[in-house]
Amino acid sequence: MIRFEHVTKRYADGTTAVDDLSFHVAEGELVTLVGPSGCGKTTTMKMVNRLIEPTSGRILLDGEDITAVDPVRLRRRIGYVIQQVGLFPHRTVLDNTATVCHLLGWPRKKARARAAELLDLVGLDPAVHGGRYPEQLSGGQRQRVGVARALAADPPVLLMDEPFGAVDPVVRERLQNEFLRLQSQVRKTVLFVTHDIEEAVRLGDRIAVYGEGRIAQFDAPTVVLGAPATPYVADFVGADRALKRLSVTPIEPGDLEAPPVVRLEDRAAPAAARLAAEGARWAVVLDDAGRLHGWVSAESLTAGADGTVGDRSRRMDAWLPVGASLKQAFSSMLQHDAGWIAVLDSEHGDRFLGVLTPARLHEALRRSIDADARGASRAEVELETVSGV
Numbered sequence: 001m002i003r004f005e006h007v008t009k010r011y012a013d014g015t016t017a018v019d020d021l022s023f024h025v026a027e028g029e030l031v032t033l034v035g036p037s038g039c040g041k042t043t044t045m046k047m048v049n050r051l052i053e054p055t056s057g058r059i060l061l062d063g064e065d066i067t068a069v070d071p072v073r074l075r076r077r078i079g080y081v082i083q084q085v086g087l088f089p090h091r092t093v094l095d096n097t098a099t100v101c102h103l104l105g106w107p108r109k110k111a112r113a114r115a116a117e118l119l120d121l122v123g124l125d126p127a128v129h130g131g132r133y134p135e136q137l138s139g140g141q142r143q144r145v146g147v148a149r150a151l152a153a154d155p156p157v158l159l160m161d162e163p164f165g166a167v168d169p170v171v172r173e174r175l176q177n178e179f180l181r182l183q184s185q186v187r188k189t190v191l192f193v194t195h196d197i198e199e200a201v202r203l204g205d206r207i208a209v210y211g212e213g214r215i216a217q218f219d220a221p222t223v224v225l226g227a228p229a230t231p232y233v234a235d236f237v238g239a240d241r242a243l244k245r246l247s248v249t250p251i252e253p254g255d256l257e258a259p260p261v262v263r264l265e266d267r268a269a270p271a272a273a274r275l276a277a278e279g280a281r282w283a284v285v286l287d288d289a290g291r292l293h294g295w296v297s298a299e300s301l302t303a304g305a306d307g308t309v310g311d312r313s314r315r316m317d318a319w320l321p322v323g324a325s326l327k328q329a330f331s332s333m334l335q336h337d338a339g340w341i342a343v344l345d346s347e348h349g350d351r352f353l354g355v356l357t358p359a360r361l362h363e364a365l366r367r368s369i370d371a372d373a374r375g376a377s378r379a380e381v382e383l384e385t386v387s388g389v
């Protein structure tokens with residue numbers, strides 16, 4: 001969708017901001033450009049909508065050389081979101097959102113209806129916020145309006161330059177989550193500039209790590225974190241990159257442990273015998289409908305022979321869908337002070353799949369690092385384990 005071919009930008013004072021850059025962003029892909037200040041990220045982005053012209057090389061949008069397209073027409077196909085949102089202070093939020101639709105000559109009613117739809121999509125109630133002026137919004141809400149405005153005319157491409165840079169970390173994380181949800185619906189081709197590696201790995205399908213006008217590594221976040229291409233990249237992503245990987249590594253069914261499973265209505269004595277035979281200290285308890293109820297310890301099952309599992313089990317409401325990140329799993333275990341977290345298949349009626357334990361989480365992380373280094377799938381990786389650990 002966006003293709004850079006040997007693009008160089010040298011400013012009039014001789015600064016080479018971008019040096020012989022070649023890369024490709026596929027349709028519907030979100031690529032984050034990350035790197036320290038002054039390494040050429042913004043210059044790269046502004047060349048796509050021709051706010052800056054390259055010194056040499058070509059940029060193709062959907063196969064078309066952008067120098068052949070009138071800049072105004074070009075920009076209608078490209079949504080642009082920047083840190084200083086740039087809303088018109090004397091126009092309402094609804095009118096701000098409809099800006100591009102007005103420019104495109106849409107009838108007023110259609111433009112406003114579209115703007116209201118977009119505000120809703122970014123989590124702002126048009127009835128509440130639409131009539132306000134930008135200064136009557138919080139920083140996070142203004143950023144949402146910026147995103148809504150950029151999406152209003154439904155451009156295939158979005159350029160986002162540190163869009164969440166000016167808000168505090170909590171709001172920022174919320175905006176990132178909302179944006180991921182939005183992107184899963186609208187599937188735009190996105191170039192997203194940030195200097196924050198956490199943000200880059202969280203949002204990007206792939207990330208381009210910049211150093212001095214060149215791309216030092218361009219790959220999936222897990223690969224960049226697991227196998228940095230150069231010492232520069234390793235240094236940039238940080239010594240705690242294994243920890244960062246937790247947030248981009250999904251739980252897979254193969255990571256899970258399968259403890260014994262008993263039902264609420266099962267008799268306690270046979271359930272106790274089963275646990276003893278399997279050498280298990282506890283079992284997962286499902287309800288009549290096969291949904292997760294909680295757990296029961298072997299000890300409580302053997303105390304007195306009568307009754308059902310239900311009399312002795314304890315509730316455990318916390319669970320995660322398969323595909324959630326290892327970081328969410330770890331965080332959930334800490335939050336519930338539990339040595340395991342149940343993993344369900346939320347696409348198939350919350351079917352119980354197994355549990356993730358700290359040891360299994362560690363294995364999953366190691367396996368994913370190995371898999372990325374070898375270009376294999378995680379399930380194919382055999383781990384060498386230290387016995388007894």
Ligand SMILES: Nc1ncnc2c1ncn2[C@@H]1O[C@H](COP(=O)(O)OP(=O)(O)OP(=O)(O)O)[C@@H](O)[C@H]1O
Pocket residue numbers: 011012013015016017035036037038039040041042043044195
């Ligand atoms: N108009 C200009 N004239 C001369 N040099 C410029 C101009 N604009 C940018 N530069 C230089 O080009 C280099 C790349 O700038 P650019 O803004 O692309 O970096 P960046 O990675 O986006 O940085 P930041 O994260 O700080 O925004 C920097 O050295 C900058 O000083």
